[in-house]
Amino acid sequence: MSKLEPKIKAEILAEALPYIRKFHGKTIVIKYGGNAMTEERLKHGFARDVVLLKLVGMNPVVVHGGGPQIDNALRKVGKSGTFVQGMRITDEETMEVVEWVLGGEVQQDIVMLINQYGGQAVGLTGKDGGLIHAEKMQMPDKDKPGEFIDLGYVGKITSINPAVVKALQDDAFIPVISPIGFSDDGQAYNINADVVAGEIAQILRAEKLIMMTNTPGVLDKKEQLLTDLTAHEIETLFADGTISGGMLPKIGSALEAAKSGVNSVHIIDGRIEHSLLLEILTEQPFGTLIRSH
Ligand SMILES: Nc1ncnc2c1ncn2[C@@H]1O[C@H](COP(=O)(O)OP(=O)(O)O)[C@@H](O)[C@H]1O
Numbered sequence: 006m007s008k009l010e011p012k013i014k015a016e017i018l019a020e021a022l023p024y025i026r027k028f029h030g031k032t033i034v035i036k037y038g039g040n041a042m043t044e045e046r047l048k049h050g051f052a053r054d055v056v057l058l059k060l061v062g063m064n065p066v067v068v069h070g071g072g073p074q075i076d077n078a079l080r081k082v083g084k085s086g087t088f089v090q091g092m093r094i095t096d097e098e099t100m101e102v103v104e105w106v107l108g109g110e111v112q113q114d115i116v117m118l119i120n121q122y123g124g125q126a127v128g129l130t131g132k133d134g135g136l137i138h139a140e141k142m143q144m145p146d147k148d149k150p151g152e153f154i155d156l157g158y159v160g161k162i163t164s165i166n167p168a169v170v171k172a173l174q175d176d177a178f179i180p181v182i183s184p185i186g187f188s189d190d191g192q193a194y195n196i197n198a199d200v201v202a203g204e205i206a207q208i209l210r211a212e213k214l215i216m217m218t219n220t221p222g223v224l225d226k227k228e229q230l231l232t233d234l235t236a237h238e239i240e241t242l243f244a245d246g247t248i249s250g251g252m253l254p255k256i257g258s259a260l261e262a263a264k265s266g267v268n269s270v271h272i273i274d275g276r277i278e279h280s281l282l283l284e285i286l287t288e289q290p291f292g293t294l295i296r297s298h
Pocket residue numbers: 037038039040041070071072073199217218219220222223224225247248249250251252253255
């Protein structure tokens with residue numbers, strides 16, 4: 006940016022005006038994936054962008070992940086992560102690690118950085134204000150019809166109470182949500198962060214849901230970026246195996262959010278500096294747009 010001529014810099018800033026006006030007062034849910042926060046430079050850029058969005062009048066709500074960070078912590082205690090359809094099998098010891106990595110380290114790191122850049126972030130887990138109620142997830146076993154795979158303490162969201170998030174937004178705070186849900190008896194559950202982001206976006210009637218990850222967006226079998234996907238095209242990608250691993254819950258949640266009225270849903274490359282600003286404040290198409298039909 007500093008190498009650009011002043012005229013071009015000014016044009017880029019002026020280009021942002023209609024978007025600032027359009028999204029003023031609107032809720033933007035940002036899923037910040039663990040794969041997009043592996044470098045310090047990216048984390049700082051992300052925090053600055055979130056603060057900028059808040060200062061120009063938008064209401065960013067951050068839902069963070071931390072899959073790679075959980076993997077690192079598990080390695081230190083001699084464990085390795087096992088995933089089934091993008092969900093981590095979570096035994097009791099893993100759940101403890103998930104709680105301190107997500108609800109502790111990762112969340113507090115993001116809160117601190119946002120505050121460092123002049124924002125007022127507040128970290129929440131599902132326990133705070135009864136935000137995320139969950140129960141044990143039952144995942145059907147594809148190979149054994151009628152049977153389920155035991156994923157341990159992986160949670161399915163039963164309800165979301167957005168009151169605490171709304172109160173914080175009204176008070177100029179930036180909520181930073183960890184994907185940990187709780188049952189009535191106080192059991193913690195590990196929930197995929199894409200699923201939480203999708204449901205939070207729906208319940209808050211967000212204008213936008215942006216999922217920041219470590220690919221340019223959704224890729225086809227030849228690794229080419231798919232800039233735009235309809236529900237029907239997504240079904241085909243699921244069926245022919247183009248989508249796998251962590252992209253399964255991501256696209257599933259993105260599509261659900263689009264169908265439930267979130268105006269625009271995007272999967273973007275969080276490894277590109279200021280990718281959030283590029284998506285929200287410029288004309289340039291960026292990543293994959295998920296359409297409801
Ligand atoms: N069709 C696809 N297009 C892009 N990425 C895909 C696709 N299918 C599977 N993936 C995988 O999904 C990953 C992103 O999901 P995930 O690892 O959960 O990231 P995050 O931490 O951002 O949620 C990519 O790094 C890639 O390995």
